[in-house]
Amino acid sequence: MSLEVLDAWCSLDITGASGASDPGSNPGASVFRIFTWKNKRSYAAFPRCALPKVKGRVFNTGKPPVSEERQHSLNRSPYQHGDTLPKYKIAVLPGDGVGKEVIEAAMIVLDEIALDAEYLYGDIGWEFWKKEGNPLPERTIELMKETDAALFGAITSKPKEEAQKELAPELRGKGLEYYSPIVKLRQLFDLYANVRPAKAYPGNPLNYRDNINITVFRENTEGLYSGVEYYPVPEELDELLSSHPRYAKFKGKDKAISLRIISEKGAERIVRAAFDFARKNGLKNVTVVEKPNVLRETSGLFVRVARKVHEDYPEIEMWETNIDAQAMWLVKNPENYDVLVTSNLFGDIISDLASQLVGGLGFAASGNIGDDYAVFEPVHGSAPKYAGQYKVNPIATIRATRMLLDYIGEHEKADRLERAIEMVVKDGKVRTYDMGGDAGTLDVAREIAKKYSEQ
Ligand code: NAI
Ligand code: MG
Numbered sequence: 001m002s003l004e005v006l007d008a009w010c011s012l013d014i015t016g017a018s019g020a021s022d023p024g025s026n027p028g029a030s031v032f033r034i035f036t037w038k039n040k041r042s043y044a045a046f047p048r049c050a051l052p053k054v055k056g057r058v059f060n061t062g063k064p065p066v067s068e069e070r071q072h073s074l075n076r077s078p079y080q081h082g083d084t085l086p087k088y089k090i091a092v093l094p095g096d097g098v099g100k101e102v103i104e105a106a107m108i109v110l111d112e113i114a115l116d117a118e119y120l121y122g123d124i125g126w127e128f129w130k131k132e133g134n135p136l137p138e139r140t141i142e143l144m145k146e147t148d149a150a151l152f153g154a155i156t157s158k159p160k161e162e163a164q165k166e167l168a169p170e171l172r173g174k175g176l177e178y179y180s181p182i183v184k185l186r187q188l189f190d191l192y193a194n195v196r197p198a199k200a201y202p203g204n205p206l207n208y209r210d211n212i213n214i215t216v217f218r219e220n221t222e223g224l225y226s227g228v229e230y231y232p233v234p235e236e237l238d239e240l241l242s243s244h245p246r247y248a249k250f251k252g253k254d255k256a257i258s259l260r261i262i263s264e265k266g267a268e269r270i271v272r273a274a275f276d277f278a279r280k281n282g283l284k285n286v287t288v289v290e291k292p293n294v295l296r297e298t299s300g301l302f303v304r305v306a307r308k309v310h311e312d313y314p315e316i317e318m319w320e321t322n323i324d325a326q327a328m329w330l331v332k333n334p335e336n337y338d339v340l341v342t343s344n345l346f347g348d349i350i351s352d353l354a355s356q357l358v359g360g361l362g363f364a365a366s367g368n369i370g371d372d373y374a375v376f377e378p379v380h381g382s383a384p385k386y387a388g389q390y391k392v393n394p395i396a397t398i399r400a401t402r403m404l405l406d407y408i409g410e411h412e413k414a415d416r417l418e419r420a421i422e423m424v425v426k427d428g429k430v431r432t433y434d435m436g437g438d439a440g441t442l443d444v445a446r447e448i449a450k451k452y453s454e455q
Pocket of ligand 2: 348352
């Protein structure tokens, strides 16, 4: 028996199910409705039927393209009767370009893990900007609100002029402006901690050195990326600022201004997150990376707050460095650092440097974590030049998946996945181009899934 569901909101693939009584008046028909995010977790309109326990098979109608292989894996849906609803709901946002491919790879691994979860696919990215004038449609935000966490691939974004040019003709001239959906998500869900681990996997030919294991905590919602920028600068603001002695020479000139906003609360919670992480993982040091000798007020506040937070973690050493020097130290003595914590722009830069020490974008994963929600993603973008080729390294996204497992409390599965990644890297038989191999994106995922199940 095969049930195919194409409801207005979502579809649930349970091909191969047996024994479920048909819910409709037409025996043998294969349509039922599930109400997911409107009615939270109730399968309200599935009458006269045992509620199926389905692992990870829910799609919204904006279905992502599914490769043959993925379709095959979907057709093998595990299906049991019973009354239980899946334990987790995970939003899956593939996005553009290779984002779709690395998410497909991650789903192969998640299939193997057989997490008790539903996966709800959401629309995000350039495609939706072009079609709808909104790269993060409201329905995606609503979908996310019903889930425990999200796994995000990557999006394409382009400069202002191109954004306007590629907009559907009927949407042009309506004052629509492109914005970064990922930055919006961070602000919307207050995902203040951007956690970016950089770990040298033994046997990775791309390691700059072995024994590197650094986790960068980057403040994710304020700093220079607060989005408070002016061009042209309004006259009132120009006037107000001219009371500052160092501003006089800029007054009246053609210029742009971006504000670096650092709040005490913002600094406090990111530093605390870094120390908590260090404590939980038995790490020895946390380095606060700022520039208080020049950015006396903003970096000054950040460091002052950090010292205060440190009082609650006496067993952990706190070091203070300047961002420029830290770039140098990271290349000179990367083994010395356990945790780095810093503001938004500095963290963006220093985490890229840290990831290049251990294999670059193919390995760089990140979590955007708030008090109530988290989005996990590879650091890389949509890599348009490789899109459609299933060629890029999925390890960054699979590592992001591992972080997600940890976040939802599935530590055993997370550790097991980490070991599977370690084995595949060390083995060296299945590697993508960036590691000198010729395996495809999904080959690596399959190999990791295999190592996962062999443990
Ligand atoms: P990118 O990260 O997409 O790719 C740069 C290069 O890095 C690629 O050409 C490739 O050589 C390498 N690379 C990236 N991912 C890889 C992987 N998994 N395995 C092996 N090699 C990999 O950055 P780019 O080209 O600057 O930006 C492309 C698009 O992505 C732009 O539209 C940009 O705005 C967007 N972007 C989106 C991000 C996101 O969704 N979070 C982050 C960065 C860029
Ligand atoms: Mg970046």
